[in-house]
Amino acid sequence: MILHLPQTHVLRSLTFDGRLLFFTRMARMFSYGFLAVVLLLYLDKIGLSATKIGALLTLTLVGDTIISLWMTTIADRVGRKRMLIVGAGLMVLAGALFALTTNYVLLVLAATIGVISPSGNEVGPFLPIEQAALTQTVSGQQRTQVFAWYNLGGSLATAVGALFGGTLAHGLIRLGMTQVDSYRVLVFLYAAAGVMLWVLFTRLSKAAESPPTSELSSTSPIFSARFGLHKSLRIVLKLSALFTLDAFAGGFILQSIIAYWFYLRFGVEPALLGSIFFGANILAGFSALAAAQIASRIGLIRTMVFTHLPSNVLLILVPLMPTLPLAIAVLLLRFSISQMDVPTRQSYTMSVVSHDELSAAAGVTGVARTTGAALSPLFAGFLLANPALLSVPFFLAGGLKILYDLMLLRSFGELRPPEEKG
Numbered sequence: 001m002i003l004h005l006p007q008t009h010v011l012r013s014l015t016f017d018g019r020l021l022f023f024t025r026m027a028r029m030f031s032y033g034f035l036a037v038v039l040l041l042y043l044d045k046i047g048l049s050a051t052k053i054g055a056l057l058t059l060t061l062v063g064d065t066i067i068s069l070w071m072t073t074i075a076d077r078v079g080r081k082r083m084l085i086v087g088a089g090l091m092v093l094a095g096a097l098f099a100l101t102t103n104y105v106l107l108v109l110a111a112t113i114g115v116i117s118p119s120g121n122e123v124g125p126f127l128p129i130e131q132a133a134l135t136q137t138v139s140g141q142q143r144t145q146v147f148a149w150y151n152l153g154g155s156l157a158t159a160v161g162a163l164f165g166g167t168l169a170h171g172l173i174r175l176g177m178t179q180v181d182s183y184r185v186l187v188f189l190y191a192a193a194g195v196m197l198w199v200l201f202t203r204l205s206k207a208a209e210s211p212p213t214s215e216l217s218s219t220s221p222i223f224s225a226r227f228g229l230h231k232s233l234r235i236v237l238k239l240s241a242l243f244t245l246d247a248f249a250g251g252f253i254l255q256s257i258i259a260y261w262f263y264l265r266f267g268v269e270p271a272l273l274g275s276i277f278f279g280a281n282i283l284a285g286f287s288a289l290a291a292a293q294i295a296s297r298i299g300l301i302r303t304m305v306f307t308h309l310p311s312n313v314l315l316i317l318v319p320l321m322p323t324l325p326l327a328i329a330v331l332l333l334r335f336s337i338s339q340m341d342v343p344t345r346q347s348y349t350m351s352v353v354s355h356d357e358l359s360a361a362a363g364v365t366g367v368a369r370t371t372g373a374a375l376s377p378l379f380a381g382f383l384l385a386n387p388a389l390l391s392v393p394f395f396l397a398g399g400l401k402i403l404y405d406l407m408l409l410r411s412f413g414e415l416r417p418p419e420e421k422g
Contacts, residue, residue, distance in 0.1 A: 010142045011149055017208040018137040018146075021130045024084075024200050025150060026157035028126060031193035033161025033281065034186055036120035037274050038169055040260040042183035046102045054381015056104075056111050057254070061374030063112035064123045065367050071125035072363020073229075076210035076356060080129045081201060087125045088198035091115040095191025099184050116190070118377070120158055120255035120277065123370065128362030133208040135350045135358055140419040143350060144300065147343035148292035155285025155339065159278045162255075166274015210356055229360050232353040235415075236361050239349060240368035242408050247369035249400035251376030252393035253315065257384070258331070264390060266324045279332055284339040291340035299420050300348040305409045307340035309402060314338075316398035319391030351417030 014022070043053050067090065075083040094114025097106055110116070115124035131147070138146050165186050172182035229236055255277060262268040262276070287307075295303040314334035321327040346362075353361040376396075383389040 010138060010145045013138065013142070014134075014146075015137050015207060017204055018134055020200065020203060021133060021208075022150060022153055024126075024197055025130060026153045027193060027200070028197060029122075029154040029157040030161035030164070031190050032117040032120050032122070033158035033277070034165025034168070034274075035117060035161075035190045036255045037162050037165040037259055037277060038183040038186050038270060039118055040256045041263065041270065042098075042180065042187060044260075045180040045183065048104070050385035051381050052104065054378045054384070056107060057118045057256075057377035057381070058374050059108055060111040060116055060118055061123070061251070061370055061377065064115060065370040065374055067113070067115065068123075068125045068128070068363060068370060069367040072128045072366065073360045075125070075129050075359040075363070076132070080133055080208055080210065080359060081204040083125055084129055084201040084204070085198055087115055088194050088201055090124065091194030091197065092191050093194075095187055095194055099187040099191060115194075118254055118256045120162065120281070122154075122366075125363065128366045129359050131346055131350060131362045132210070132358035133204075136207075136211070136355065140351060140417070143419075144295050144343055144347040145292045147346045148288045151288040151339065151343045151346075152285040155281045155288065159281030159285065162277035162281060163274045166270045166272070166277075169274075170269065170271035210359065229353075229357055229364065232357050232361060235352055236349075236357075236364055238411065240365050242404060242411065243345075243365050244368045244372035245407070246401060246404040247372030248376050249372075249397045249404065251373035252380050252397040254373070254377060254380075257377065257380055257393065260384065261319075261390065261393070262324075262327075264384065265319075266327070268324070276328055276331070280335040283332060283336040287335075287337055287340050288343045291342075291344050294340070295344050295347075300344045300351075300417060301409065301412050301415075303344045304341040304348070305405045307337050308405050311338040311340075312398045312401040312405070315401070316395055319394045348412075348417060351419065352415075 011022075040053055043056065044050075048056070067087075071083045071087065090113065094110045094116035097110030097114065098116065101107065117123045130150075134146060134150065135143060169179075169182045169186060172185060173179060177185075259268075259273045259277070262273060268276075291303055291307065294307070298306070311334050314330055315338075318327055318330050318334065321330055349361055349365055350358060376393075380393045383392045
């Protein structure tokens, strides 16, 4: 089977709003990328223990969950543009407080109500709302390809951000700045990125908003009013339960946790960490393009499962490698296929709901993932604090993700999106 890159005409067909959302995605992921490389190192240097760091990461993800659930489930009714602007403001708040204080109570406050990414991945309300707006700009046949390019752009931006973060921190230290101050510069830059996003989101037009609908809710009016779901409720909740398991597993190996693991296990410095995650995110981004083509042949669900299973086996193998070069090689190999399920998962979710439920469905499933991921860093912090258990997060993550893959195939293997039924 010969695979070709998804055709670029789907990008040329995007509206102004679609192209703007591609750019905001890349700007946001660039900032997430450079922050993830140094965030745990920064928290360590300002005096937080591994246990406190784990608790703070959990609170960060819990706060993102609550904020995202509220904002995404009302976005289709009160305005997607408005919610994106609010999200950018919360990103500024979190970055500024993290940079300006070492008080743990204030850091907890910033982590809980602000938007900050400890993983290098999406957090907050941005992704679900952007997905909903993008879905309106393309046909069902083009949707997965658009999401593949959208994720490639984000992965490339994350990769460049990781390289930028590691290189800048290393350069500032060589110029005489202390480690903690060099990391703090990057936290300030994260807050500045939030300001830029706030400005960009103000440019969105009314075309990015949810179209009016006359559909009647088939669920409780109170539930529909609060969560924005009606006829798609059952399938969204079922998907959400599975995504929670996958994200709980992924929370053990957040990008910042992997960076910290390399630091503890092999003494890797920020410059090399930045290079490692630059390569990892480049590979992950291009794997998303391949996923779109595989999905066109075997379907979205099968693509999600059959590419995810081997990546999880590789994840388990990372801590078993005896040397740094081998550990890096296995990690990069894992990243080369680990993200194929991302555009296919997003496309599948968007294919099974109506247009007036898009933001809500993406938000609820996204919040489910954030909820799952919010719990595991707390346990990971305890494991990382014990040298004898340092590699256990990789084993737990890989094993639970394999269980998720098998359950997803069993539950949704026969439920195909409309464009596949033809």
